[in-house]
Amino acid sequence: MSAAMSRTATRFRPWGVSGQDGPHEAKENLVKYLLLKHYRGAPAPASGCAPMDQWTPAEIDAHIRYMKDFATRLEGTGEFVDAQGLSPDGMFVRYDGEGRPPVVDGPFPETKDLIAGWMVIDVESQDRALELAGELSAAPGQGGEPICEWLEVRPIMEAPATVTE
């Protein structure tokens, strides 16, 4: 076995290169990004827009329609993965020792950060993720003006690539 191996090895010596086309990197797959919408915890919206419950019903409808249309458009471009809203009524739960029920606490009104919902997109670059988040943040608010809320953009971890060394 090892004789065959060493023979193999010597025959692997590189020789003259006749030139081939350009550089290729293996990592060109799409990356998924999570766009997080916060009820609280994000910087104040640039527009200083009032909370939604102070809008007119038509303004709320227009806002929701914008979000739906946005998701539909991303499905059409093959970039949509998921969108979910979260109820603000969360609870905190933790283990409390063998044989005891978990401790449930909250909701804590003073909690700094509160996630309102998310959208997951599958895009070819971080620039594209930022571009789309910018568009989503332009959803209309009071008076049809873009609410300009801050969205948090987080890359989602991938599966490890097969070839890394």
Next chain:
Amino acid sequence: VNESLLREMIPAVIGVLVRRGADFASAEDAVQDALVSALHTWPEREPTDPKAWLVTAAWRKFVDRARSDSSRRGREVAVEAQPAAGPAPQADDTLALYFLCAHPSLPSASAVALTLRAVGGLTTRQIATAYLVPEATMAQRISRAKKRIAGEQLDRPGDLATVLRVLYLIFNEGYGGDLDLAAEAIRLARQLATLIDEPEVAGLLALMLLHHARRASRTGPDGRLVPLAEQDRSLWDTRLIEEGVGVLQQALSRDRLGEYQAQAAVAALHADAPTSAETDWVQIVEWYDELLRLTGSPVVRLNRAVAIGEADGPRAGLAELAALDPALPRHAAARAYLHERAGDVAAAAELYVEAARAATSVAERDHLTRQAARLRQLPRDA
């Protein structure tokens, strides 16, 4: 039903429809519909001539759709329900499909999806599941890709480099749900190698085989990453290694080196070493030199620096790394490793933590965190 046999027929069936006058996009849709029906009905009653069944079913779907389209537009149907027997399909069709699906005008992800469907014979749902997106999203990705290449003829020679890159991307995706994308990529590369006689096709096939051979040893029982040096070499598939080495040697003997052959040579040298300590790092560095000349890639430069660290000692490797952009993927991980080899444990631990922060997969992050933890458990004077 033998599903892989069914899938192998798909490109030829698309070819038959195109030869009968269907455009590629409609033909591909019709064949996909026929494939989905086959997967439903064949388990109960398998046809005696599966390919003829697929052709008939796909043609019927194509005609139905063309009819409803034309009645919507109030125009006459241009296609016959029972076509005259067309010219015999040629093996060329499949090669042409590889080129078309990996057309350089397509974004990589679209080319990947279209290749898996039209050449690989996978359903949209299988592809969507493998890439963790909704089926509707994947269907749109494929349909947009087809619109983009609508004007392309099936009989034009294509760009082999993009075909190889697409297959390599599929391979690198590894497992996707139930679907073994690495195995699928190998199947497609094997098939391509029978259709076109180019050393780089063989080089890519060899590269895939040599990496696939190590698959069982690359992850631990809990899914943790096992680095090459610590892999249990008795788990390596010697049959695949032998095949990969054979394919590579034949390709190299033609003296038209390319990046996949050079990468495969590195993989072969790793596969060749009975133990990690017996790895021929000097020769690996030489192959990285070739690879660098071929690609100029900074990622290759980084791998070469690590190989130099093994061949000439960690300080030499670190000196090479120092000349590279620290923003390169795995730069901190490489530095951490070489610092550890140089005996600088404290710095190595810091760098592993930094590398873990930059990791893009959970498995890699956990691996790097574990490395930092391991070093920090060592006695202070070790």
